[in-house]
Amino acid sequence: SxxxxxxxxxxxxxxxxxxxxxxxxxxxxxxxxxxxxxxxxxxxxxxxxxxxxxxxxxxxxxxxxxxxxxxxxxxxxxxxxxxxxxxxxxxxxxxxxxxxxxxxxxxxxxxxxxxxxxxxxxxxxxxxxxxxxxxxxxxxxxxxxxxxxxxxxxxxxxxxxxxxxxxxxxxxxxxxxxxxxxxxWFGNQLTNQNADDMWLHEGLGSYMQPLYARWLLGDRYMQRELANQREGLINKYPVVSGTPKTEDEVYKGDVGPGNDIYSKGSLISHSLRMLIGDAAFHEAITRLVYGRPDPRPGNFAPLYRSTGDFLEIVNAVTGQDYGWFFRGYLYNAALPVLMQTREGGVLRLEWATGDGGVFPMPLEVEIDGAVQVVAMTGGRGQVAVPGDAHVLIDPQNKVLRQMDVIDELQAYKAAQKPK
Ligand SMILES: [Zn+2]
Missing domain, CATH: 3.30.2010.30 (Zincin-like)
Structure with a gap:
C-alpha cells in the first residue's frame, strides 16, 4: 500500500x-x-x-x-x-x-x-x-x-x-x-488448543466490548451492543464441533460457525456470567487465562486452552456441573427453544435443545411486575399466573435463546436483499 x-x-x-x-x-x-x-x-x-x-x-x-x-x-x-x-x-x-x-x-x-x-x-x-x-x-x-x-x-x-x-x-x-x-489476553496469553476452540479468542474477546461499554457508560450501552450481536447470529453450525479444525473451517460461515464464534460466543459468555454471577465468572476467566487465581506480573506465562478446560474451570469454581450449558449452547447449532403453554392459571415452560439434551437453565418470569425465578429443574418448570396477568419471560434478557422477533427480522432482511 x-x-x-x-x-x-x-x-x-x-x-x-x-x-x-x-x-x-x-x-x-x-x-x-x-x-x-x-x-x-x-x-x-x-x-x-x-x-x-x-x-x-x-x-x-x-x-x-x-x-x-x-x-x-x-x-x-x-x-x-x-x-x-x-x-x-x-x-x-x-x-x-x-x-x-x-x-x-x-x-x-x-x-x-x-x-x-x-x-x-x-x-x-x-x-x-x-x-x-x-x-x-x-x-x-x-x-x-x-x-x-x-x-x-x-x-x-x-x-x-x-x-x-x-x-x-x-x-x-x-x-x-x-x-x-x-x-x-484472549489469543496471545491464552492460546486455543485447536482452531475448534477459536471462540475462546473471538467470543470472549467480543464480549469485552459490551462489558467495556458498561464500564464506561452503563447498562444501556452494554445492552445495545449485545442486542446488535444477537441480530446477527447464524446458528447453522455449532460454535464448537468437538473435532480438530483448521482456521478456515471455523472462520468461514459456509463450512463452519463463521461469525458465530464472535457474536454467539459473546452472548453465551454473557448468559454464563448472568447464570453463575460476577464473582464466579471473574474467577473462572482469570483461571482460564492465567492458569491460576492470583496472577501477578512475572508469575505466569502464555498457555494453551480448550473449551473442555473452560468447562472444568467453571465446574471447579462453582462446585456444580455446567456440562449441560456448554453442550446446549456450544455444541448445538440451534439455539435452545423455550416452549410455553398457559392454561388453567398455570404457565408451563420447557426447554428444547438441538440434540434433545436436558437444559436446566433457570428463568426469571415477571408476572404483573413481580419477578419470580423458575428453577427449570430437568429442563421444565411451571408457575401460577392469574388469568389476566401480564407475563414477561426473562425481563433482563439474561438468557440466550431462540426469539421469534429475531427470526422475523432476519427473514425480513433476507427477503429485502436483491436476488
Ligand atoms: Zn478478533
Whole structure:
C-alpha cells in the first residue's frame, strides 16, 4: 500500500495462511517459539515498529536503517512486519499490579494530531478495564503497542494492527482497538488448543466490548451492543464441533460457525456470567487465562486452552456441573427453544435443545411486575399466573435463546436483499 504522503506503507497479517508464509516457523498454535528476534532493515526515512521490546536501531549510512526487536513467547500468527512513514506517540501506564507498562502508538505522519491524541488517550482506560476485568496485562515487560495499518486490524502481540480510521460510532470508544487489544489476553496469553476452540479468542474477546461499554457508560450501552450481536447470529453450525479444525473451517460461515464464534460466543459468555454471577465468572476467566487465581506480573506465562478446560474451570469454581450449558449452547447449532403453554392459571415452560439434551437453565418470569425465578429443574418448570396477568419471560434478557422477533427480522432482511 502507499501512505497518503506517498511513501510505501507495508503490513503483514497471516492468520489463516500461517506464519510460514514469511518466516521460518512451526505453523501450528502449538508452535509458539520461546523467543523471536527481529532485525528489520528499511529505508531510513521509514519506521519499522514490531513485536516485543525495542533493542535500538542501526543507521548503516547508506540510506538504510535496521530496527531490532525481541519478543517472548509470541503467538505464531502474531509476528508482524509494519513499515511506513510513522511517528511514535509514547507514554507509561502505572498498573494496579505495581508495574509500569510502556505504551506506544505508531501512526502515519499525515494523521490529524487531535485524532491521534484522542485514540492514544484510550490506551490507559482500556488497560484499566482489562486489568480489573481479566487480570494483569500479559506483556507488561515489553509494551502495549499499536500500529496504524492499511488493513482493518489484527491481534499482533504487543503491536496490534489498527486500521479503523479513527471512526466515531457513538459507542464511546474505538471498538476495533478494544477488540484487538482483548486478544492480548484472549489469543496471545491464552492460546486455543485447536482452531475448534477459536471462540475462546473471538467470543470472549467480543464480549469485552459490551462489558467495556458498561464500564464506561452503563447498562444501556452494554445492552445495545449485545442486542446488535444477537441480530446477527447464524446458528447453522455449532460454535464448537468437538473435532480438530483448521482456521478456515471455523472462520468461514459456509463450512463452519463463521461469525458465530464472535457474536454467539459473546452472548453465551454473557448468559454464563448472568447464570453463575460476577464473582464466579471473574474467577473462572482469570483461571482460564492465567492458569491460576492470583496472577501477578512475572508469575505466569502464555498457555494453551480448550473449551473442555473452560468447562472444568467453571465446574471447579462453582462446585456444580455446567456440562449441560456448554453442550446446549456450544455444541448445538440451534439455539435452545423455550416452549410455553398457559392454561388453567398455570404457565408451563420447557426447554428444547438441538440434540434433545436436558437444559436446566433457570428463568426469571415477571408476572404483573413481580419477578419470580423458575428453577427449570430437568429442563421444565411451571408457575401460577392469574388469568389476566401480564407475563414477561426473562425481563433482563439474561438468557440466550431462540426469539421469534429475531427470526422475523432476519427473514425480513433476507427477503429485502436483491436476488
Ligand atoms: Zn478478533
Amino acid at each position: 502507499t501512505a497518503p504522503s506517498g511513501e510505501p506503507w507495508i503490513a503483514t497479517a497471516v492468520q489463516g495462511e500461517g506464519c510460514d508464509i514469511f518466516w521460518p516457523c512451526i505453523d501450528s498454535p502449538h508452535g509458539e517459539p520461546g523467543r523471536v528476534d527481529l532485525h528489520i532493515t528499511v529505508p531510513s526515512d521509514l519506521s519499522a515498529p514490531s513485536n516485543g521490546r525495542f533493542l535500538g536501531k542501526v543507521d548503516h549510512g547508506d540510506g538504510w536503517t535496521t530496527w531490532n526487536w525481541t519478543a517472548k513467547s509470541p503467538n505464531t500468527y502474531a509476528i508482524a512486519l509494519n513499515v511506513g512513514p510513522y511517528e511514535e506517540i509514547a507514554g507509561e501506564y502505572r498498573s494496579r499490579f505495581g508495574n509500569t507498562i510502556p505504551m506506544a502508538y505508531w501512526h502515519l505522519k499525515s494523521d490529524t494530531p487531535e485524532q491521534v491524541q484522542a485514540l492514544f488517550a484510550q490506551f490507559p482506560k482500556m488497560l484499566d478495564f482489562f486489568e480489573a476485568t481479566v487480570g494483569p496485562y500479559p506483556f507488561g515487560d515489553e509494551k502495549m503497542g499499536v500500529v496504524e495499518t492499511p488493513h482493518l486490524g489484527m491481534e499482533h502481540q504487543t503491536i496490534n494492527a489498527y486500521g479503523n480510521g479513527y471512526k466515531i460510532d457513538g459507542r464511546g470508544y474505538d471498538w476495533l482497538l478494544q477488540h484487538e487489544f482483548a486478544h492480548e
